[in-house]
Amino acid sequence: MGAMSASGGPFGFDPRMFEQVPLFRELAKVMSWQGGPVNWDLAGQTATALGTEGDAASTGVGHAFGDAVATAEHWLDAVTSLAAVDGPAEALTPSQWIAEAVTSQGLGAYIEPMAAGAADALGEQLPDELRQLGAGAGGDDAMRQAMSSLGAMLYGMQAGVIGGHLAQQLWSCYDLGVPTIDARRVGPVGTALDHFAGDYDLDVAEVRHWLALSEAVHRRMFAGVSWLSDEVASLVREFAAAADFDPQSLMDSLGGGLDPSDPQALQQALESSDAFAIEPTTAQRRVLDRLQALVSFTEAYADTVVRSAATERLPSLARIEEAR
Incomplete structure (x- = not known):
């Protein structure tokens, strides 16, 4: 178990010192996270704050x-041997x-394998400056606990930013x-489908059926062909395993160090786009x-199947494909 400071926070962190920093008002809760990397x-909180402006669904909501x-x-069914897969279909x-x-x-x-690798690297090879910082607060165990929570917080912020932006940009699942x-x-996400149909003067029902074809054939592949989803997951894990998680480089990307007594500097470091940036290795690129x-x-494959299924059924198919 890591030592607790006199103020009650793990590894010398006093949650009260972050009360005036909006990002860290709930630092005590964040720093006690034990739900993974x-x-x-x-x-979820970050993504919701960034990605729910104009929170509406396509006119495909309901049964459409x-x-x-x-x-x-x-x-x-007439153009592919891939079996249909049951599942929810809604905007x-x-x-x-x-x-x-x-x-x-x-x-x-897609995110957790990389986050787990970074957390393991930081826990196993703590930079000297962090060992010195933790010397009087429970030693390496307390520092590993603090860095694990910090890493989970950072990757949570980054995942939230990614999710928030995607929520505003995606057409569909x-x-x-x-x-x-x-x-x-x-299903479609948001109102991009409706805006697309309106911007290009397309029949929204035709666009909806075109998207339904695309979504359905993807579902047949990823939910119906077991080796495909397994292979994607395997490659994501292989990509993470091939990373070079240099703890000192990770610390340098946070501005060269961490000072828990300076919450403003810590906040600025974590908000940097370079925070915990990792240069892809040659193996990762492969x-x-x-x-x-x-x-x-x-x-x-999906494009070919959709085109085969829609050519005689959607008069605006060529215009949809060109505009998309």
């Missing part, structure tokens, strides 16, 4: 998108998407080419090439 509570997917499944507001995506089960599949939430769930090739293959 990413603080998903903080991530579900009906479009049901029709799309029949069309797909999501940005906040609904955030609630499912900014979690360990959602975007965590599979817009990234891989699942962002439960692989069985499909893994990334393989991952990108796999996703490109699935995207090309």
Whole structure:
């Protein structure tokens, strides 16, 4: 167990000294996080703050998108041997998407392996300055506990920023080419579909059916072909394992050090876009090439299948593809 300071905070951190810093008003709760390498509570709060402006769903809300997917499944049966997969099909507001995506089960599949690697590296190879800082407050164990919480907080903030921006930019659950939430769930996110149809003077029902085809074929791949989702997960883990987590470099990216007595400086360091930045290694680039090739293959397959299913059914298909 790590030592507690006289003020009651772990490793000499007094939560009261952060009360006037908005980002750290709940530092006591954040620094006690024990739910894994990413603080998903903080991530969800951050994403919600950034990504729920104009929180509305597409006009596909209700039965419209579900009906479009049901029709799309029949069309797909005629052009692909991939079996249909049951699952929810409905339009999501940005906040609904955030609630499912900014979690360990959602975007965590892509973020947590890297976060865990960084946490392990910091715990095993504490820089000298941190060992000295922790010498009078419980030693290495207390410092590892503090750094684990700090790392989870940082990755939680970064995951929240990513999730918040995606919530405002995504068209749909599979817009990234891989699942962002439960692989069985499909649907538009926000109102991008409606704006797209309006901006290009397209029939929103045709655009909805086109998106339903795309979402449904992605679901057939990622929820119905077990080796595909397993391979993506394996490549993500391999990418994380190939990283060079140099603890001193990680500390340098936080401005060269941490001073818990200066919360303003700590806040500025954590808010920096370079915080905990890690330069990809040669091995990571090779893994990334393989991952990108796999996703490109699935995207090309999906485009081909959608085009085959829609050519005779959606008169505006060429215009939709060109505008998209």
